[in-house]
Amino acid sequence: MAHLMLQFPDGRSSKFPIQKPELFVGRDASCDITLKDGITSRRHARLFSDGEGHYWIQDLRSKNGISLNDQPISEARIQHGDRIGIGTCQLTLFAEPLPTVVLQETSLETQTGATSAWRADERLDLPRKRLETLYELNERLTGRLDRDDLLNELLDVCTEQLRFERTGIAVWPGKPHPLQWIHLRNIGADSSGTFSISRSVVDRALYHAERILIVDTEEGEFDPTVSMVSNNIRSAMCVPMEYLQEVHGVIYGDRVSSTGGYGKEDIDFLAALGRLGAMGLANVQLVEEMRHRQQVEIQLQLARQIQSNLFPAEPLEMKGVQIHGLNDPGLAVSGDYYDYFLREDGLIMVVIADVAGKGVPASLLTANLQAAIRVMLTKEKHLVETVEALNRLICENTGDASFITAIIGLLDPANRTFTYVNAGHHGPYLIREEKHLEKLDEADPCLPFGVESNATYQLGKIELPSSPSTLVFYTDGVPDAENEQREHFQEDRFSAALESNFGQPPGELITRVRRSIKQFTRNHVQTDDITLVAVKLD
Numbered sequence: 001m002a003h004l005m006l007q008f009p010d011g012r013s014s015k016f017p018i019q020k021p022e023l024f025v026g027r028d029a030s031c032d033i034t035l036k037d038g039i040t041s042r043r044h045a046r047l048f049s050d051g052e053g054h055y056w057i058q059d060l061r062s063k064n065g066i067s068l069n070d071q072p073i074s075e076a077r078i079q080h081g082d083r084i085g086i087g088t089c090q091l092t093l094f095a096e097p098l099p100t101v102v103l104q105e106t107s108l109e110t111q112t113g114a115t116s117a118w119r120a121d122e123r124l125d126l127p128r129k130r131l132e133t134l135y136e137l138n139e140r141l142t143g144r145l146d147r148d149d150l151l152n153e154l155l156d157v158c159t160e161q162l163r164f165e166r167t168g169i170a171v172w173p174g175k176p177h178p179l180q181w182i183h184l185r186n187i188g189a190d191s192s193g194t195f196s197i198s199r200s201v202v203d204r205a206l207y208h209a210e211r212i213l214i215v216d217t218e219e220g221e222f223d224p225t226v227s228m229v230s231n232n233i234r235s236a237m238c239v240p241m242e243y244l245q246e247v248h249g250v251i252y253g254d255r256v257s258s259t260g261g262y263g264k265e266d267i268d269f270l271a272a273l274g275r276l277g278a279m280g281l282a283n284v285q286l287v288e289e290m291r292h293r294q295q296v297e298i299q300l301q302l303a304r305q306i307q308s309n310l311f312p313a314e315p316l317e318m319k320g321v322q323i324h325g326l327n328d329p330g331l332a333v334s335g336d337y338y339d340y341f342l343r344e345d346g347l348i349m350v351v352i353a354d355v356a357g358k359g360v361p362a363s364l365l366t367a368n369l370q371a372a373i374r375v376m377l378t379k380e381k382h383l384v385e386t387v388e389a390l391n392r393l394i395c396e397n398t399g400d401a402s403f404i405t406a407i408i409g410l411l412d413p414a415n416r417t418f419t420y421v422n423a424g425h426h427g428p429y430l431i432r433e434e435k436h437l438e439k440l441d442e443a444d445p446c447l448p449f450g451v452e453s454n455a456t457y458q459l460g461k462i463e464l465p466s467s468p469s470t471l472v473f474y475t476d477g478v479p480d481a482e483n484e485q486r487e488h489f490q491e492d493r494f495s496a497a498l499e500s501n502f503g504q505p506p507g508e509l510i511t512r513v514r515r516s517i518k519q520f521t522r523n524h525v526q527t528d529d530i531t532l533v534a535v536k537l538d
Contacts, residue, residue, distance in 0.1 A: 002055070002095035003148070004047070006033065009088045017148060018055075018095075022048035025086055026060075029295070033091075039064045040087035047078075055095060057084055101168065101181040103199035116264070120209035120242070124268040133161065134272050141273075142280045145287045151183045154251070154277045159185060161273075162237075162266060164253035166195070169241075171249040171281070172206060179206060179250070197252060201238045205250045209240045211271050215261030235261040239271040243278035251277070310370045315507060316340050321348065321413050324506035325533040326514060328477075328526070336475045336531035337366045339373065348413065349377055352533050353406035354425065354475040356448075365402060369394070373408070383410060387421045387457050395453035403450040407473060409460075416464040416537060418471060421457045424448035426474060429495065433467040435502045437495055470506065470536040472498060477528035481517050484524045489517055506534035 002018045016023070016033055023032040026044040035044070041062035048056055058075040059066045067085035068076050078084065084091040126134070137157055144150040151169050158167050168184040179202070184195065204210045214236045236254035240247045251274050316323040325338045335355040342348050351373055355365045372393060376386050387408055394404060407428070409420025425448075427441030440462060447455045462471070474494070481489040497516040501509050510532045517530065 002093070004033070005092045005094060006035075007090045007092065017146075018047070018049075019147070022046055024060075025091070026062075035087050035089050037087045037089070040089075044086055045084070047084075055079075055093060101170075101184070102194040102196050103202055104196050114215045114261075116213045116267075117204060118211040118267070120240070120245075124272055126265065126268050126272065130265065130269050130272075134269070134276070137273070138276060141276045142283060144280060145284055147281065147284045148183075150277070150280045150284060154273065154280070155183055155185050157273060158251065158253055158270065162253060162262070162270060163255070165255045165257060167251070167253035168195070169249060169251050169277070170202075171241075172247065174246075197238075201236070202250055202252065205238045205240045206247060209242050209247050211240075211267050212236075212238045213262060213264070213267045237262055237267050237270050239267065239274045241274040241278040241281070242271075243275060243282050246278075248278045248281050250274075310367060311338065312340055316342065316348065318342070318413075320538045321411070322506050322536045322538075323348070323350070323533070324510055326510045326531065328514065328530040330477065330526045330528045330530075335366055336477065336529040337369055338473070338531055338533045339370065340533070340535075341374075341378075343378060343410075346412075346414070348411040349373075349409075350411055350418070350420075350473070350533065350535060351406065351408050352425065352473040352475065352531060353404050353408075354477075354529070354531070356403050365398060365404070368397070369404060369406075377408070383408070383419060383421060384457050384459050387423070388455070391423070391449045391455055391457070392453050394450040398450050403448040405448045411535060411537075413537060416466065418462040418464065418535075420460050420462070422446060422460060423457065426476060426479075428462075428474075429472040429498055430462070430464075431470040431472065431498060431502060432465055433469060435499070437499050439491075439495070464537055468536065468538050470509065470534055472509070473533040473535075475529060475531040477526075477530040478513075478517065478532065480528055481521050481526070481530065482524055483521050489520050493520065506536045509534050 004016045004018065004023075006014045006016060008014075020032070024043055024046055025031055025033045025035065026042050027035060027037075027040045028042040031043060041060070041064070043060050044062040045066050046058045046060055048058070050056060055078050056075065057066065057068065057073070057078050059073070064087065065072055065074075067073065068078065069083050070085065078093050080093060080095045082093050084093070141150065141154060141157070144153055151171075155167055155169060158164055164185070166184075166186055168181055170179045170181045172179050201212045201214070204212055214233075234255045234257070236252070238250055238252045241249040241251060251270060253270070311327055312325060315325075323340045325340070327336055327338060329336070337351070337353040337355070339351040340348060353366070353369060355369070372390055376390055377383075390408075404423070405425040406423045407420055407425045408423070409418050411418050422441055423446050427439060430438045430440055432438070441460060446457045464471075478494055479489055479491050483489075493516070494513070497513045498509075501512045504512065513532060514530070
């Protein structure tokens with residue numbers, strides 16, 4: 001099977017089988033081949049097959065381009081042994097040409113006397129010696145976790161055990177995909193460079209899971225197919241590679257010079273080998289999926305680490321002010337965002353936001369939001385005008401399905417006020433020293449960001465009491481948290497958790513509220529991000 005060999009600058013190398021019509025190469029984790037260097041673009045190049053067995057490499061408008069055998073190119077056909085330069089790495093194509101398999105339009109109905117077929121539901125009948133051989137071969141085959149390695153070994157076994165002179169394995173991903181002849185052995189191609197097999201034989205094995213046996217008895221008892229005459233075939237077998245009632249391909253084998261035909265025991269043995277091969281292919285797929293999940297998990301852990309750096313590194317504590325925050329993602333990365341920082345004018349910017357959606361797409365928009373806020377709101381500006389400009393920027397750079405609810409405000413510790421814009425977000429709670437809890441901003445808020453580019457926003461203002469008080473901001477993951485009975489935590493339980501922790505400093509208050517949510521949800525999987533921010537003025 002064709003594959004790419006990736007050579008790193010430090011001498012390391014990795015093999016990548018070409019198992020799809022196209023492969024993408026680049027820095028992005030979604031690429032089939034990920035290269036981590038500074039001069040490789042996110043999606044740098046595309047390798048694809050043209051359907052005629054030829055491979056092509058295409059530059060995807062990368063910043064630093066690609067080369068083929070040290071010559072810069074934008075798109076070119078590549079052959080066995082060609083070297084592709086991408087960034088600091090080199091890819092070499094290994095695709096030695098194989099004989100072409102031609103399925104001839106012949107019919108089994110033209111054959112009489114020496115053609116036998118067994119249905120999928122007809123049991124395999126094997127003597128003890130063959131069963132013992134299968135037991136020994138089981139470990140030899142199913143322990144191989146590379147598809148090429150597995151199929152090559154399977155053909156070795158077929159050749160050893162059944163003395164095939166010509167044999168091949170074709171894999172089938174299922175409809176509507178075509179059958180792909182992956183490995184061929186000892187194939188004597190005709191003058192046109194092709195290897196002919198009866199289409200009817202292959203189709204019955206592939207689509208009906210039948211076992212087909214053809215034997216030339218040399219007694220003129222049957223009229224052989226065109227392919228048998230033209231290739232001097234003396235006997236042939238074709239069986240499905242079947243596992244859990246699904247056909248994953250076929251094994252074909254024949255003899256072109258040896259006399260003597262195969263029997264029922266032989267084709268049952270080959271069918272058993274086909275089942276072992278299909279089981280091995282299923283194991284290979286599971287291992288590949290596991291490796292892919294592990295790679296994705298590593299990438300998500302890295303993404304979470306990077307995202308964590310977007311949140312404040314530590315609580316903000318200064319004379320008379322304490323601010324703490326918590327973000328607990330429902331998935332590996334979060335679509336929630338919070339921030340706070342002291343501006344040069346002495347005001348403290350406080351932000352909490354919830355991006356529609358979950359996971360990586362929401363987290364990417366969250367990162368862009370953080371960057372925009374840090375640029376646009378760090379210095380003294382009119383809050384409403386800046387927020388409206390921020391909304392226009394979000395509308396221009398996101399799709400129709402993306403929007404962001406948020407509260408963006410400025411805390412003035414000296415005058416004990418919080419001036420803010422609410423873009424479709426839950427209003428905060430105010431905890432007073434006299435153990436009074438109040439839900440603020442119950443009126444209809446403005447539109448979320450990203451809905452209408454010309455949306456207008458209104459300025460709100462909270463006058464904080466002269467006595468110690470705490471503002472608590474949150475995202476909808478708090479009231480929407482579910483237990484195993486699909487009951488929501490809801491606002492009443494949230495407010496009760498706040499009331500039961502009057503007098504606690506912000507950090508401890510958030511910790512205890514989060515503990516209350518966990519006690520309510522117990523072992524139920526968290527599906528939404530939970531974010532809390534507590535701002536206390538002494």
